[in-house]
Amino acid sequence: MSEANxxxxxxxxxxxxxxxxxxxxxxxxxxxxxxxxRRARIDAHTGGVMVLDVIGSKEDISxxxxxxxxxxxxxxxxxxxxxxxI
Numbered sequence: 001m002s003e004a005n006x007x008x009x010x011x012x013x014x015x016x017x018x019x020x021x022x023x024x025x026x027x028x029x030x031x032x033x034x035x036x037x038r039r040a041r042i043d044a045h046t047g048g049v050m051v052l053d054v055i056g057s058k059e060d061i062s063x064x065x066x067x068x069x070x071x072x073x074x075x076x077x078x079x080x081x082x083x084x085x086i
Contacts, residue, residue, distance in 0.1 A: 009052070019043070024052075035052050
């Protein structure tokens with residue numbers, strides 16, 4: 001039985017060392033998440049910040065957050081998607 005999908009809005013703060021890495025690719029291919037980039041500012045000289053919604057099982061989201069933090073990316077859940085007016 002598969003777990004129902006959840007959506008999380010995450011803020012990712014990138015160190016300079018991770019700016020050139022295919023982070024979104026890994027979220028899709030390794031953790032089966034569907035990302036929706038809401039905002040991003042990535043710079044090879046200063047690092048970056050990205051806000052994205054991710055859709056997937058709670059377990060896959062949790063594993064992906066663990067992967068990100070292991071690679072030096074600070075992850076903050078910034079509220080439920082439903083609470084944001086678009």
